[in-house]
Amino acid sequence: MVQHSTHDNLPDASSRLYRWGVAACRHRLAILILPTLIALACLPLLATVEDRLSSGGWLPFGSEAAQVDRVLDEQFGRHATAHYLLFSDPNGSLLATETLFRREVERTVAPLRNDPSVLAIHTWGTTTNPALHPLLISDDERQSLAIVMVDQDVKTAAAEIPRLRELLTNDVLDVQIGGWPATTEDFRDLTSSDLRRAELFSVPIALAVLLVVFGGVLIAGLPLVTTALALIPTLAAVAIMSRYLETSVFTINVVVMIGLAVGIDYALILVSRYREELANHEPPHAMGVTLATAGRTIIVSGMAVAIGLLGLLTVGVDAATSTAIAASIVVFLGVLVSLSVLPAALSLLGNRVRIHGLVRLGKGGGITHRFGWFATTARAVLDRNPVPALAGSCAMLLLLAAPVLDMRPEPPGMTVLPQSQPARQMFDSVRADFSTSTLSPITLVVEPRNGRPMTNARNLNDLEAFTEALDEIEGVESVVSVWSFLPSGFGSGFLAGGIQVDEELAAVVQPYLTANAAVVEVNIRAAPGSEAAKAILDTIRTEHPRLSDGAFTVLAGGETATSVDLIGHLTDRLPWTLGLVTLATAVVLAVHFRSVLLPVKAV
Template sequence: MFQRLGVWVYRLRFWVIAAWLVAAVLSVPALLQVADVLKVGGFSHEGLEAAQVRATLEEELNAPPVTVVINFHSDILTADDPAFERQVREALSGLERMPEVVKPIGYHTYAPTQVSRDKHTAFEVIGLRVNPEESQDFMPELEQRLKPTDLEMHVGGAPAFYADIERTSQSDLQRAELIAFPVALLVLVFVFGSVVGAAIPVAVGGFSVVVVLALVSLIGRVTDLSIFALNVATMLGLGLAVDYALFLTSRFREELETRPVGDAVEQTVGRAGRAVFFSGLTVLIGLGGLVTFEFMFLRSIGIVGAIVVFVSLLAALTLLPAILGVVGHRIDTFRPPLSLRGTGSFWAPLARWVMAHPLRTLVPTLLLLLLLGLPFANVRLSSPDPSILPEGLDSRVAFDQLKREFSPGNLAPILVTVRSHGPITSPNNLEALYALSREVRRQPGVVGVASIVDLDSRLTLDQYKLMYRNRDDVPDLYAEAALLASTSEHVTVMQVNTTYIWNDPRSGEIVERLRATAMPGGLSLQVGGGTAEVNDVVSEMYGEFPRALILIVLATYLVLFAMLGSVLLPLKAILMNTLSILASYGALVW
């Protein structure tokens, strides 16, 4: 089959090249819009408890789905100074005309925890009624509407974080492309021993990446794809295209020594092309396993990875042989003074020595791989935070400032929703909430609880019962504001602040202890917030991983069995890949 393909490609080589040129040109409009259709986030789904808490807050308490945090700081003024408050209001005044903006939760209203210990820093929380996956698109307008004052101002929160990730990803991608293509060309010139021979894999890789990104842009209009898949598409596309081109081009040069160009192309595709096809198929299976996960960001990498493999294989089996057929003996044109070509005197003796001393090679190599992979046994999966961004970006500056001036747990508090069958402010339910709050406060690592029964440490349970006896006529303005913001007829939310940042394992332990809390009859409890999201995502990934792994191993074994016709060789290949993957991940966290 592959030999017939080689014959067909050689006969129609000019048409094949023309078809790829047309495809590349037609891909440009979609390529230019690829970043606009990709989504950020994708680390959750509606089946997770934390996601259900988020939905409850939006539906029952009318909470905005997205919040932006704006930090204000002054070396001279304090947050309780009227001049400080006046400048904060002036800075935010332009946001009132944005229909997506919800009234800010200000430190000067009923959230004193939004003021630092030295009172020189305070933050405002701005709600946005927009789709969380599109919230970063509103950041340029929001930032433009903020008015400068004498206060130092920084914008943070998830939308700002995602916007900076998007901008940084695009910038990194462009920089990577500018560096990767020339470097790849230089390395290939050194390996192939000719400029023309080296330019062919890079050209094939370039065509592949252009078409891949265009397909990603088109598919992203039909289904959600993560922005993280953009770098995968470019780097994996270039890597696979060059890798496959190396196999085929090297084989072509060998065949060209004893055959005419047409026969060399036929034999190249018939032999090396078959190996490349099955190699790509195993990569496709591995990436396809990611499609089985519920999370959009993993599923996106699987989908985009499958597109990359398909296009790379198509280019390697059609475009590359067509170019080789046109270039022919000119493939060795423009030889550099130094190259690795002709260094078979090193590789062949090395291979013979390894075959002659298998145990002396296997044992130290195996021990090295195991040693490199050991740290992976203690790997801890978590979610990214703004610390992954360059230090100069505004969302990173805001994050570092909040972390420095406030308790880390204030950045993303644990949210506990309590639901009742009857009115949540009934005396019995208030008694249960009061007991729950005091039990939560006793948890190690908890530094504060905010709820309708935690307004003032001096208030007793009986006083809370008296205050909320008629929820439509709460005598205290502060209590009334807290009730309206955090409580509906049957649901209330309790905010738990800890000493740990949201992706700290100790914060995750608090979440699990809260979820194990027994509630009296008629009341149910759910735990959400940033830490709970991390716990749920990691737990779900570990739960789905065995199924995906079994699928990948079985499918890979069957493909290799069909290719090699051996029972043991596929097992050896799977084992060696497992060891190399473990060693690679272990080296990353060493």
């Protein structure tokens, strides 16, 4: 049986936290009303919190893959986003080359042709681009692809996926929608389902535990209410932030997880301490003492957690930055609510706070815990055998951390999606049945090294030779460049002169050729981010001087390149991030404990 006395070592009644605790009891209604009104005002924004979340944001600033994205946007005008539609006969009797199949494809995409956001629609047999014909039909000619180019960013296009799935239906053919917008929408669906799962399981379990600990329904529900008052404004802030900063689809999951953790943890600290003080003091003084002691602990804990989260800002990718900001906001609001709303609510409950769960009032005004024997036994073991206890604890922690050694960070991509998701199923179908197509190629930006325009006949000739060399790399299925869109026998000299005078020819080649650079897309059989895909990427990046005979500088981007660049970036930044977080946390703890040894022990 463990007893605590609160008569000795009381904090100074003039401290700010003590005075705030007393004020919280006296002005409890005003303190409760203001956060409630703020939460209610934020509710409309919650309906839009998922609208602009992105599966992207993992390009490290200044990385090679990021440079490719920038050049594609600035020089090649690739602001458009592509939806990919996969058509197939569910009975397997129709070929994609048959008239009925093609007619049904055209009937399905017809509603999109008048959509002002649609820039172009390419279907097999109707596209004016001859190079796309072999890419839009499966090897066995039983499936075909349609490419719908829209003048929207990925996040806006992703919001259109539910509407497209309702619009693009056919009673003869199966229609699947894929590409990055569909992938982003599927990630959003997963996030929503995870949150619903948390609501169905985590919240009832937490409430049951709080009921056992606190011994009353009202007081057990307080931590969940205060957590909600912190979460609602945070999610509203995420909705606003996502309009200006690329915000990861996983940000909401992180915010809810951390919000629940700190909200319940801080409530346990504050309520337990308040009950101890309430056993010997009047409520205002008891609350003042509680905030002057436990309140200070909560502030320091919140600072330590926020420092760890803000360390993600040093990673240098938008997805980590948005997550760090949102998670830090929910910790800040969790501390704020715990030190304002929770004391006011406890004061409002009055004597009902005295109902005990695992804690009882003992003789002489002390506090007795039902499981005090466990604390007594544990302390006795630690006092008698400190070295074995330390060694055992370290061994257990190392054992629990062992899976980290096999952890392989990957940005969210099509292959990260579960196979039950529609976008993943379409990706797998295209990969298996379309040997010349891929939804995620390795994209190269090729720039001449001789100082002449890329449209120079000699550079165009070297570009053709370079694409032929790329096609010889093991694992490469096909290579798409400006030469893929021109008739056989079309010479470099004719192309160089033709784009100067022929507007139609210039429009055809513009997505793949400008005066400064050319774009080459390398389609590979391997899945993006796989070891085989990384090996091909490494070959291109290291061997391109030899493959191009020294004619070009080559930058490689795409999903695989993003994965490789992100892992390399994290490997470089991780020591600095850990060092900064450790140092900042140690400083905060040293100021709080007025000790050097305790912060070293903690970190």
